[in-house]
Amino acid sequence: MPACLFSTHRDSELAPVQVRVTLIALYSIVIVSLLAAPYNIVMDLREEEFFLAFTQILYLGILISGLISFWYSGQVRAIRSSFTVAVFILIAGIGVGGGGVRGLGFLYIIGSYGVLFLILGRLGAMIVPALVFLAALLNVVFANYGPLSYLNDPEFALRYLIIIGASSSLGVATAHYQHQIFRFFYHLAYTDETTGLANRSRFEARLEREILKQHRLEFPGFSLVGLKLLDFARINTFHGSEYGDALLSELAYRIQTLCGSHGVPSRYSGTVFLCLVPWTEPYELEDFGRKLVESVQRTFSRGTQSVSVQALASVTIYPKDGESGAKLIANLMGSFVHLRDYPGFVAFFDENLYRLEAHRYAVVQQLRGAIENQELTLRFQPKLLVEDGSCRGAEVLLRWKNSILGDIGPDVFIPLAEQAGFINDITRWVIRTAVNAVERVYRELTADVLGHGFVHAINLSPLDLGDPDFPDFIAGILENTDLPAGALEFEITEGVMMDDNPAIQRSLECIRENRFRLAIDDFGTGYSSLSYLHRLRIQNLKIDKSFVAGLSEENPDSPVIDAMLAMARSLNVETTAEGIETEFQQDYLNERGCTFGQGWLYAKPLDTEAYIVWLKEKARSGN
Incomplete structure (x- = not known):
């Protein structure tokens, strides 16, 4: 049995609100019938009106069986069908029985005209009043009533027929107008106003x-x-x-x-x-x-x-x-x-594509609370001078470990943060947290250990640069830190150089005016122009690791890397090679004048504590 007396399956054309009203009307009629019918049955049996008593018992039985069927099936049509049969049996019984002992049996049905439409629909609600009037008329015309019936009085019988006729007419009209009203509100609730289609x-x-x-x-x-x-x-x-x-x-x-x-x-x-x-x-x-x-x-x-x-x-x-x-x-x-x-x-x-999109959606939803839930952390990838192996800073990398999804790589969550529109919040958290970490590095290590040109690089999204408030945020960094401006470097992609968006250009100009360094990240993977490189006045070109990975003793030459390094020298900018993993790669880059290198050959990405320890150990080793 459904937990709720109003639990239904959507098994008909009835609107949900109409289903609820229909059930309220049905329960009301069942309750009234259970209260009134037993008394009427007893009175009919006492007056030996056995047929009428039987029809009332049958009426109650069918009504209750329909109710039980509805409770088990949840289908409104079960109880509507039972009620329809029960009502017609009751009308037939009252009609054949001459309206009962007093001849007033049809008055009980007249009282339900207002709710018949809700239960029987328009057609049924219009037929029932007509049948009641016809049955009452036949009773009077053919004198089908008992000796105790009020219908024995001709004047009363006439008034009775007038009341029955007027009530039946009103019942028919009520059913018609209820139908029109429900159609109107049904249209409003379930039809799209602009197109006329189902909503x-x-x-x-x-x-x-x-x-x-x-x-x-x-x-x-x-x-x-x-x-x-x-x-x-x-x-x-x-x-x-x-x-x-x-x-x-x-x-x-x-x-x-x-x-x-x-x-x-x-x-x-x-x-x-x-x-x-x-x-x-x-x-x-x-x-x-x-x-x-x-x-x-x-x-x-x-x-x-x-x-x-x-x-x-x-x-x-x-x-x-x-x-x-x-x-x-x-x-x-x-x-x-x-x-x-x-x-x-x-x-x-495609189920696989759906699951991919579902995973992306889940990542975005979890990422929204990553800062508040303290799930984001920073890692430092040391950057060394290729010529002598001395450390000259690090690239700041972002990591995210979610309590539900586990470790999610930045190549996954950064593009999603850009699409979802909250990359600016993440970048600002990264910059603030990185500045605090670098300040700690400067406090715990002496100037001779850090040396000259100790720089930490932070990646920026094009959306960060396009934020009108970003210049003010960048300018405010210097007001809240003792770090020299040259201690921070902002990495941008090649595509930013080609973007003439005024907001981006203002952000780049602000970076230069506040003496922060600029670097082009993953150089060689996009489309660059020498004129744009010159105009941007960058300090560092980063050679993408995909080019470095191709260097080996079996493949000892890379014309692409040679061209990049030659171009950087002509522009008088430093170069940083990413992803150095072998001595051969390091030697190749050193021979051709690459300035800096980073990769697992030197150190894996480190958290702040491990980074400071690594710097101290490197200083003690004299390298």
Whole structure:
């Protein structure tokens, strides 16, 4: 039995609120019947009205059995069907029995006219009053009543028929207007105002009913085809919301036309349309999805303006891809995320891609609390002078260990932080924490140990540089620390050099004005221009480890590295080679004038404590 008396399955066209009201009405009638019927049955038996007593007992039995069936099945139609049968049996019994001992039996039914629509629907609620009036009329016309009936008085009988007739007319009218009111509010609640299609709530209810039907009848399955409109906000921005609504209405018409009588289209959200279709064969679904995309991408004209939108489609199949409505819809939404850069594409749901997107989503959600939960830590990758092996600082690396996901590499979480829009918070935490750590290094080590040009490098995202508040943040660093400006170096990617964004240029200028160093990270993996390098006035070029890794005794030459080092000398900038792991690589770079090196040949990334110990030991060793 359901834990709640109002627990139901979505097994009908009734709206959820209508289901709840229907159940309240049914419970009210059952309670009233249980209170009134036993007294009437006893009175009828006392007056030897056995048939009428039997029909009332039968009425109660059917009503209670329907209620029990509902409690076990959760299906509203079980109790509605039972109530319909019970009411017609009661009408027949009262009619045949002449309205009971006093002839007033139909008055009990008249009192329920107001709620009949909720239980029987419009047709049933209009038939019952008509049958009651007909039965009452026949009783009076054919004098079908007992000697104790009030209907023996002709004047009373006439007034009785007038009351029954008026009540029945009002009952019919009430059922009709209740139907109209429910239709109106149902339309408001379950129809998208702009397009006229089913909205999210109505579609989800329809989807659940379809799944229940598949379970009961063992149908071969069905599919959901989702359509995502891309960059639709531009339409509203440049053409106005009224034009955008007109376009959505036209697109809905095209989608509905394609679905025809086979599919159930809906506007699930602002720019997402879903279609429930009966097909499961891939070729049918791909053809439908392609036609859907082509139809939506056709030019739309209104007045003198013409626009076209880009869209993509995704397909998921029941039960192969999922056995619940929520899972099927989640499949489509995950596919939209993966396909956002492929307009015009029609794709079938891929469980592996879905799990990848689900993992990315989980990473982002956990990353939002990484700073507050103190899950971020810094590591220092020592940077040595290739010529003599003396330490000249380190690159500051970020690490994240989540209590749920474990260790997540920066190559995974940094791009996700950029996409999610909170990389600025992470970078500022890194800079503040790194400054505190470097200050401690300066306090615990003497100047002769640190030497000249002891620099710590911090990576910046292009989004950091594009932040209008970043220059003020950078300038404030010097106000809160005793470190010399040259002690910090900011690493940027090659792409930043080519970006003429005024905010980025202001940030770079602020870095230079405050005498921080600039370095180009992973040099050689992007697109660089000598003129941009010269204009940027950098101090360091970092050669990506992918080039260094190719150096070995079996492969002793690297024209690319030679060209990079020659170019750096011509620009009078220092160079740092990343990923040095062998003596051969070190010697090769030293012979060609590479300034600095970092890699596992020298030391693995160290936390602050281990980094300080490593510096002290290196100083004691005289190297």
